Amino acid sequence: VKFAKVQIRYVFETHRNQDYVVGSLELAGETGAGIYHGSWPRFNYGKIVEDEQKFPIGALELKAIYTPGHTLGCVSYVVTDLESGNAPVLAFTGDTLFVDDVGRTDFGGPEKRREWSERLYESIFQKLLPLGDQVIVLPAHGGGSLCGSNIADREVTTIGLERRMNPVLQLSRQKFIEFKVNEHHEYPPYFRMMEKLNVEGARPFGHGPSLRALNPSEFKNEISQGALVVDTRAPPAFGAGHIEGSYNAAMAMLGLVGWALPYDKPLILILPHQKSLDYVARNLARIGYDNLRGYLTPSIVSWYKSALPTQQLEMITAPDLKERLCHNDWIVLDVRSRDEWIRGHVKDSLNIYFGQLEKRLEELPTGRRLAVMCESGIRASFACSILLRAGIRKICNVLGGMAAWKNAKYPIDKTS
Amino acid sequence: VKFAKVQIRYVFETHRNQDYVVGSLELAGETGAGIYHGSWPRFNYGKIVEDEQKFPIGALELKAIYTPGHTLGCVSYVVTDLESGNAPVLAFTGDTLFVDDVGRTDFGGPEKRREWSERLYESIFQKLLPLGDQVIVLPAHGGGSLCGSNIADREVTTIGLERRMNPVLQLSRQKFIEFKVNEHHEYPPYFRMMEKLNVEGARPFGHGPSLRALNPSEFKNEISQGALVVDTRAPPAFGAGHIEGSYNAAMAMLGLVGWALPYDKPLILILPHQKSLDYVARNLARIGYDNLRGYLTPSIVSWYKSALPTQQLEMITAPDLKERLCHNDWIVLDVRSRDEWIRGHVKDSLNIYFGQLEKRLEELPTGRRLAVMCESGIRASFACSILLRAGIRKICNVLGGMAAWKNAKYPIDKTS
Amino acid sequence: VKFAKVQIRYVFETHRNQDYVVGSLELAGETGAGIYHGSWPRFNYGKIVEDEQKFPIGALELKAIYTPGHTLGCVSYVVTDLESGNAPVLAFTGDTLFVDDVGRTDFGGPEKRREWSERLYESIFQKLLPLGDQVIVLPAHGGGSLCGSNIADREVTTIGLERRMNPVLQLSRQKFIEFKVNEHHEYPPYFRMMEKLNVEGARPFGHGPSLRALNPSEFKNEISQGALVVDTRAPPAFGAGHIEGSYNAAMAMLGLVGWALPYDKPLILILPHQKSLDYVARNLARIGYDNLRGYLTPSIVSWYKSALPTQQLEMITAPDLKERLCHNDWIVLDVRSRDEWIRGHVKDSLNIYFGQLEKRLEELPTGRRLAVMCESGIRASFACSILLRAGIRKICNVLGGMAAWKNAKYPIDKTS
Amino acid sequence: VKFAKVQIRYVFETHRNQDYVVGSLELAGETGAGIYHGSWPRFNYGKIVEDEQKFPIGALELKAIYTPGHTLGCVSYVVTDLESGNAPVLAFTGDTLFVDDVGRTDFGGPEKRREWSERLYESIFQKLLPLGDQVIVLPAHGGGSLCGSNIADREVTTIGLERRMNPVLQLSRQKFIEFKVNEHHEYPPYFRMMEKLNVEGARPFGHGPSLRALNPSEFKNEISQGALVVDTRAPPAFGAGHIEGSYNAAMAMLGLVGWALPYDKPLILILPHQKSLDYVARNLARIGYDNLRGYLTPSIVSWYKSALPTQQLEMITAPDLKERLCHNDWIVLDVRSRDEWIRGHVKDSLNIYFGQLEKRLEELPTGRRLAVMCESGIRASFACSILLRAGIRKICNVLGGMAAWKNAKYPIDKTS
16 A cells, blocks of 8 residues: 555545445545445445535535436536536536446335336436536446446446436436336346445455465365356357366456355355456456455466366357257357347347346257357357356357347347 | 557657657657657657547547647647546646646737637637537646646646636636636746647657766766766755755755756756655756766765865744844845745745846845745755855755744744 | 657667667767777677776766687677776676576577587686675566577576576586587578678668558458568467458567568558557568558448458467367467477377468368467467468467466476 | 566565565455465464475476574575476575675564574675575665665675675685674664564555645644654755654655554655655655655645745855864764774764754764764755754754765764
């Protein structure tokens, strides 16, 4: 820890997060900062900020405004630069307002969903938009986050930009509410753990004994004692040779582990490169997987060289797939979300979301070989690792997934 | 040079800068990027961008719009995010529009000033404000820059914020123009060199033989061969013991050298710490002083230990000053700008702007001791070093300057 | 370029290197340092250092001593710390003396080899060992270098350690010379280019336009215009899906390219991760491949997704290999060096060093499938990419190579 | 904390250190490493290593050998590279053997000093030198350390170099012992605290709430509540204007605080530059001062500008001093060590070591002005800050100290 040159006095939370472990407690512990939350749920640490409460920060003034909807306790923080004048300059809108999207309203359960959607509408239209078109908006999530459906890649916006271009804000009050009530969202199992950790206050990570570099025999020993293997290499490398039982969560999508791996078993890692260790360990810890026992050193090659059992997963190209589908024994298992599947899929493909695959194995047709697909091949490889663990071996992964199929101009089916 | 992970294809210039050496040519040389300028003046490198010319950059579209006024060739660049819609998202406004201020209109000389001021008004009110309140604005300069009068410290703004709070934009067209025509600006001598280098294209810096670490006898030798000493330590350290003839431009205000040092002599440096070398050398080069011969190593202490001649400059406190002014032989020389002086000064003080001091030495009263003051002591120390070089030795610098005087609640005179 | 806090006054070369591009000229250009070489060959830049020439460096004294043998112009540099006394403290022994090994003597050609071996013996026994056991030795190469046969992994040693433990120094003069005359060394083709560049003085790298990020269609376009693809991913990833015609030189062994790729064609890159760009580009430039046109962005996945033609190379495990060898149509192609092959190989395997493979393709048996092996799989994958380019497609690479075979306790043949 | 790519399994201590807080416990806490100590004193943590105990570390073998003398529990660690052979390669000699010096033998008190000196002789001559001239030696301290008298600047050595050139090892056994028994050493008060912390195991630093940035009024408030001010600027800057009561320990010699500052009061800092914060805080914590409350922000200038009371300390040059000494009211107070003073001082100067000054104030002549001197001015400035705190104000510091006096060729007295 470096001694800070900036004094951090406050940690303001916009809401109880579900998709990662919040570091407020650790940051406060190192800086002496005060933590402020909204009034729902009841956090085990920090203070509750009041609606309209103001905090002077040098020449700036930060004001909390309650913006419930995504949760009952959501707070936005609006900053004014008193040296320039009274018009608000900046708002941290948390999960209330995103770039091109708004927050989910399904975390209260089905019975609360309509009410929460209504409250979200009021928060946006009666609290945020009136701040003025000129206000810079910094939301809590960006493109690709599970906390929205279609958040744009751009990270910064303004009230005026959202008022004019955010598609959800173009709807009437009634249509907005219907849309939010009926919108489909995934709810990965690790969200439950994040809720718990973020309300209780997670212990700091990174200060305990670090994970160990394991040679192949030590690595094998950990497996025999119950550790689960997370192989973070890209799918092609995983396909060419991996350890039996391992999960393939490529570094670009480490969050996949949250859909299938239990929290009560230690994890051991296969890394694309030893330099990836810090990134991988830190990001697993951010979604609660901090029981990391070690990683194979110097790389998977040491496993190969030790002549330890190595399993393969066939990788095929889109043209290969096209040809195989002429034969009756092959079927496509499309592990994308229902929405993605509806937007276009291979004819006669079976759609089971990868996150539900483990529980829906019995839906798989017997006696058929499975060509597993997602959009690019990464989620499909994770799905394949689940299938392999279940003993389903006549499977392959498609390089480039549906994107390759589409770009090859092969036929797309949009019927559901 | 690192191999870039981002591809830089374009370097867009907003205008011919006067206050630092632009690195476009060096950046383009390393990346193969194309350089685009406005149509005035005629640059020796790059291409002229057309008004309304568009450039696709992934999902973004960048459009040049001519916004003359600060110079005849000023261009702003407006970015649209086509994935979100057609409303402009972002504008790089160069020296046309700042946070809480607008660009200078005096660089065309007195005879052009009214015309340029009118053009600036049209550019802002007919080109920029119509983009909409929602547009994020990134100007070319921030607080403290000589390219404005009262630019705020905040670095980002929006069209809506400026429309509402920028004091200059609250004026009527006629008052805006009168204000700009009569506004007082400093024009440091190095601006002339920056103009020349930026039109011709300065050679890359940092790739020639680097400056040498000089021991005291080598340092003394450089002085005897004509090198000028720039002492970049803070004023109190300079006061306690410095090399005769050296200029005191504290690291926090290195740009001071541009007001008095010629470009045709080599410079040698006194650093507060050897680690400061890169910062100091880089920032001197940015205003054209790239003929740096070396620096004293390991620090000024080696000079002291060598028993080489060391000169002192008395530092006094505000209470000391108050007492001395009871005696007739002391007078305050206030080296701040006329505007600062008018806002409050010590009674009977003489105001000569530090940048003009070298040429106005004859205005100094003979037979009087000078307590030199600026706001904090940094510019005063630079002024003192000019006086000492001119043989005027009965001087002192006031620790904390006018700020200390004011905070001590001593009387302030506002008559001019 | 950062402004240096240490003054570099001299660049001392121990000898004309053959295995990488020396940066002396670039370093001297940035620092003003003087470059010193031995008297053979005639370099186009720098000065010749004299035998016994001394250089004061603060309290240290550096002395050049001629130690010919590896080349006629080899120089060692011995450092004394005059503050402690007259005993030499440190020697930079270049390619004359390594940890557990000594320099090659074959670069003068067969007719000079005996003479050079004799001179090497004299240099070591009459010049270096007499410096005393206490001298710390820093050689020019470490473990794995082609400039020795069995250089140890340890990077630092002393004269006393080498006198006692270096196996070559335990030989009598006669046996030493016979050993050096008959020792087998590889001579990769790029050595010839390194000789030329190091004598002439290579131009600085990294300051020209940097390589471009290429999307799949741009990448394909470069291929059609003659660029060669270097795929720097690990062999399993390469096997699972690569671009036809590409060479697989895994990041851990980038130097492989020097054995087969011409210098007159532009290269384009496949990277394991975009962060690897700087490492890969820098290391290719160090062996003279600085005509790098670009790299596929963001990764090979964009190629897959574009449905562009993708080729595969079968990867098999050691048990797979064992089983296949029961069938008559499979044969092992062992691409390791003769020495490695003699120390143990799969029975009936064919040994062609990977560096000679391109020129010895006609030795391959027709009508047989080839299981290509090296020690771990990296060189084998490079060899496979050469075979694939030659249209030989019934091949596979063995994961873990001979190491896996040995660790599986499968039979090893040592007859040659 | 970064997740380590190297596995740290052992922390080996050579002895109980006295001059800084050892980080073994913190390192072990983060890595799970085992800590090993010698058998004296009894540490509250870690294990006792046995004499001749061996530890395999890959291809290396590390062996502990007891080398008492500096303390009874000193251990050296000898490393062999089994891949090369059996000759020891490297020894970590702790405080037993330094470059050009050997360990102190006075920490057991006067009654043990002869015995410990004898044991040190045996350890060096019967344990270390027999390892052989070829062994690389890495000692625990370098030049300038209080743990030796004349440790050289060079950081690495070999047994052979020390055997030949270490001046203490050239003595006969009897002379060695006499020399060690009579050698003069300083014993700064903070050594006592280091002993305690290192035996008990200090708590980790840097993880508690960090120090606060304090504005002048907050800073003043801390002073009024008992915090001590440590001004880490260089002496000239301190002289020109500092806060009354502050200690001047320049960044280059932060350890000075250990001679006079109590451990039970909070400290607040004046920094030469805000960037220095991490360095200063970390190094104060290393000698046990971890009760740091804050630092003045952004710099001392904010104090000056607030018109808060500012005290000055006159700085004079060597020629100034020479002139003043013609007057009877000036006397030189030389605060260097007795040894330094004997090697040459200003005639009639009074020698009181700066570390004892606080307790020997009554020895100062009344009615005389004091020109305080050390070698360069840094220790003198610390001494001046002690004098000022004691109300002795007619003092000045000499820029460049005795070094300047000598280089000015002024008369030197060597009588004691």
